[in-house]
Amino acid sequence: MxxxxxxxxxxxxxxxxxxxxxxxxxxxxxxxxxxxxxxxxxxxxxxxxxxxxxxxxxxxxxxxxxxxxxxxxxxxxxxxxxxxxxxxxxxxxxxxxxxxxxxxxxxxxxxxxxxxxxxxxxxxxxxxxxxxxxxxxxxxxxxxxxxxxxxxxxxxxxxxxxxxxxxxxxxxxxxxSTGNGPYITYITTGRIQDYGITDANNMGAAMAPAAVDTIARHFKDTGYNPEDYDLIITGDLASIGKNILLDLIRKEGYDLSNNYTDCGVKIFDNIRQDTHAGASGCGCAAAVLNSYIYEELLKGNLNRVLLVATGALHSPTSILQSESIPGIAHGITIDNMVL
Amino acid sequence: MENMSNKEYQKYIEERTPKPTYVKNMVLAFIVGGLICVLGQIILNMLSKHGLDKEQAASGTSILMVFTGSFLTGIGVYDWIGKVGGAGAAIPITGFANSIVSPAMEFKKEGFIFGVASKMFNIAGPVLVYGVGSSVVIGMLYIILTGGG
Structure with a gap:
């Protein structure tokens, strides 16, 4: 069982x-x-x-x-x-x-x-x-x-x-297994979402549906609402993907406009550092989680975080063969207190 | 999301994707490309002035422009020129030099045979294949249409 x-x-x-x-x-x-x-x-x-x-x-x-x-x-x-x-x-x-x-x-x-x-x-x-x-x-x-x-x-x-x-x-x-937190309390494993995006320079668009699916699924499965979190943060949708997510998830009945951001938006100052839409890469969610999010959790400025890391599962070969980009998003809840 | 078809999503994304700044890009391409051509013209004039005939001066200009593109790639400047100038930096012969020298530098770690020599034509390869290929086709058309005259 x-x-x-x-x-x-x-x-x-x-x-x-x-x-x-x-x-x-x-x-x-x-x-x-x-x-x-x-x-x-x-x-x-x-x-x-x-x-x-x-x-x-x-x-x-x-x-x-x-x-x-x-x-x-x-x-x-x-x-x-x-x-x-x-x-x-x-x-x-x-x-x-x-x-x-x-x-x-x-x-x-x-x-x-x-x-x-x-x-x-x-x-x-x-x-x-x-x-x-x-x-x-x-x-x-x-x-x-x-x-x-x-x-x-x-x-x-x-x-x-x-x-x-x-x-x-x-x-x-x-x-x-022992320690005083923060704790990982819930895990929502994503399903591949592929809406036929083939442009490897627009990964935010390719991954946003996966993040929408995983976040909506997380709320449905756990019974929580966006207000139950201090921060909901995706991995690397960057500025364009972030707005797409906010728009699409509103259509699913969830308003994330108050407590949602994206690691790819946090890392760089896109205008000053000329990073266009923002950051990406395995190191993006990893660096933000293990610096900013972790420290703010320890300080108690954040107590409950939903981290949803997003991935674009294409390869140079699949892009050359005009295959679309499969998107994935995995979510975890990080809590300072265990209920 | 489930009631959105792939087509609908792609259309939605197209509407939300920022368009390239075409006018700005064209103006910059015109300026950067133009400056590269002016440099070429200066070199050509100088070579002619120093006694080279028309053909020799043209070859000398190409050689010096290829060197300039390669040198600016080597010292890490041409990627910036390319970023600003776009097609204006890519189409002149200096851009061709950049497209060959940059992978040659990048793949040095993979060795001189399968790295430098093999990857050197990663970007320029298609230009060579279709450039040579189309000149053969046009040459044949020329012979057929004019009877070789």
């Missing part, structure tokens, strides 16, 4: 795991953005002394995980599982980071939704009694993503207004 299920897509954790520590490391451009006071470390150079952007991304992820574990006064051998992912082919950044850490490792691919996917699985593993301590992490790097998905850095191309800027950075959270 699946006693913990509530509704069609949500589980309510009976022993909610505590987010006992968090860490974030970001690149120089992110460190110049509005959330600069929240990050653990801001790099001066996005290569971080490495010889390739891929190696730099691995180092960023690995060091972020180490920092999160260190912030919890633990050592890697006390962690039972590592759930992590990134954007590169065959999630190599995560694999190489896990190679150094020697923690039993589940590599995940959910594009930019991976942070919440990792937290969902990590929380369920703890709640199910399979582990006491897990670490969940994701990373992305602007320059490694550009060369895989778009053009060489020095190529003089114009970016459309709908395009988003991949975050250079990583975030990691340590979950524990």
């Amino acid at each position: 699946a006693l913990k299920r509530v509704g069609a897509q949500t589980v309510k954790l009976s022993n909610p795991p505590s987010m006992i520590s968090a860490a974030s490391i970001v690149g120089p451009k992110e460190g110049d953005g509005p959330l600069k006071d929240y990050y653990d470390l801001i790099l001066e150079d996005d290569l971080w002394g490495e010889e390739s952007f891929e190696k730099a991304e691995t180092k960023i992820q690995e060091e972020t995980i180490k920092l999160a574990i260190q912030n919890a006064d633990l050592s890697p051998n006390q962690i039972e599982y590592l759930f992590s992912g990134d954007l590169l082919n065959q999630i190599t950044s995560s694999g190489y980071a896990a190679r150094q850490l020697a923690i039993p490792y589940f590599g995940l691919y959910g594009a930019c939704s991976t942070m919440v996917k990792a937290l969902s699985l990590g929380a369920m593993v703890i709640d199910g009694g399979f582990a006491d301590r897990v670490v969940c992490a994701t990373s992305s790097h602007f320059s490694s993503a550009e060369r895989q998905f778009r053009f060489p850095l020095e190529y003089g191309a114009q970016r459309p207004f709908t395009s988003q800027w991949t975050v250079t950075g990583a975030g990691a959270t340590v979950l524990s």
